[in-house]
Amino acid sequence: MSFDVQMPTSEEGLVSLLSKESSHILAGGTDLLVKIRLKRVIPKTIVSLRHLKGLDRIEDLGDKMRVGCRVTISELLNSEIISRHARILQMALRQIGSPQIRNRATLAGNIINASPAGDSIVAMVLSNASLSIGSANGERYERVVDFIRGPGVTTLSRGEFVKSITFEKTDVLFPQFHKVGQRNSMAISVASVGSLTSESEIRLAFGSVAPTVVVPIDACEYYSAEIDSFDEERFVELAMKCVTPIDDVRATAWYRTTVVRNLIHRTLKVWRKKGYNAV
Amino acid sequence: MKITLNVNGKLHDIDIDPGEYLLDVLRRIGYKSVRRSCNSASCGTCTVLLNGKPILSCSTFAASVDGQSIETVEGMSDGEKLHPIQEAILEEGGAQCGYCIPGLIMTGEALLRENIDPSDEEIKLALNGNICRCTGYEPQNRAIKKAAQVMRGELDE
Ligand SMILES: Cc1cc2nc3c(=O)[nH]c(=O)nc-3n(C[C@@H](O)[C@@H](O)[C@H](O)COP(=O)(O)OP(=O)(O)OC[C@H]3O[C@@H](n4cnc5c(N)ncnc54)[C@H](O)[C@@H]3O)c2cc1C
């Protein structure tokens, strides 16, 4: 393999290296190195974030939090403010890979990889996350739901990089994350359902059942509008409208559809049984 | 390019290709306990400790860990005397073909440094990235539990 590895220390240095053809950012490398091995990515320059100054903190911004692009999943799982204010993210991150993977993988990398199965993406969409994207032209901001365009496809263009992720604290909502995989933890999900619930509001997002993580907006609106005459079957039907799974090596479309349906029922059941006092 | 690695406390100045993986570099300079199976971040046999934390050397560029500290199984035993985790794995039947063992021991060691009294569930979760084709995992989980007892001084070696 012949490519160059660069380790810029400043954002200016990083941005100028990114303007080159076939240069790729290396964060934890848990996705990128596998792709290089499979020759799905053939880099000329690898730009490592290791010596970059800053962008390595988890910050409390009042009603929001900000996570720098160098923060690893292990660091987030060990963070006091994440376990207090972003339990949905914590639940999702616990499902990712093994300790070895979590010690290297970053939250930013998981989002940028834009897998329909990306566990953190479900939590980030539920927390109304947005990204700060840097380039030679300054900075732009984009919501995660708009940033991800398809499987592995984002709006990032050459010369741009993700600086940080900002998302809402969700302490007052009851979090649930249900994932069905083939084998515990190490498996990329067959289907996942994340939710944040209160008496008057539900936020739902599904992983692995469409080309991207999806939000069943009609169902969420129905929940808030029909608090007194809530019909669970109607709710599930509305939610299933955005479920368009495929057959792949991990599961058939039929199986995925059945799993999501069951997970939606389970989500409502857990919410009714526990409320958030019981957590 | 030139990098420096601290492996088990010993400094190595090494000439590497920028695209070389840590696994290949470690084996090249003699740390043959570090093993390749899947080569794609899925099995854990290539696990080493980077600054005390388990990582997968098959999926880490050597260039990106320049100047840092690596630990492998070679650094675990004290001459002829095995580390308590190694001892417990032998006693509990945690090794059959043995291929997965170096990676397993490093992951187990990192766990016990953080938590010297892990529950069964915590052991299972910590080891879920270390695949073993032979033992069915139970003897390995028992071995970690037993090694922890020895290291806490509650059980004689
Ligand atoms: C065995 C195994 C199991 C896994 N299990 C799961 C699982 O259960 N659930 C799950 O969701 N994921 C899983 N993953 C994938 C998960 O590890 C990755 O998605 C990870 O979070 C990516 O982060 P990274 O830092 O390693 O990214 P890298 O591999 O370093 O980078 C990923 C991509 O993002 C780009 N990039 C990285 N940082 C930036 C930045 N700041 N700006 C611009 N571009 C950037 C890179 O160029 C690359 O294209 C698994 C992976 C493996 C190998």
Ligand code: FES
């Ligand atoms: S060889 Fe590295 S994880 Fe399998």
Ligand code: FES
């Ligand atoms: S003992 Fe054979 S793979 Fe674990």
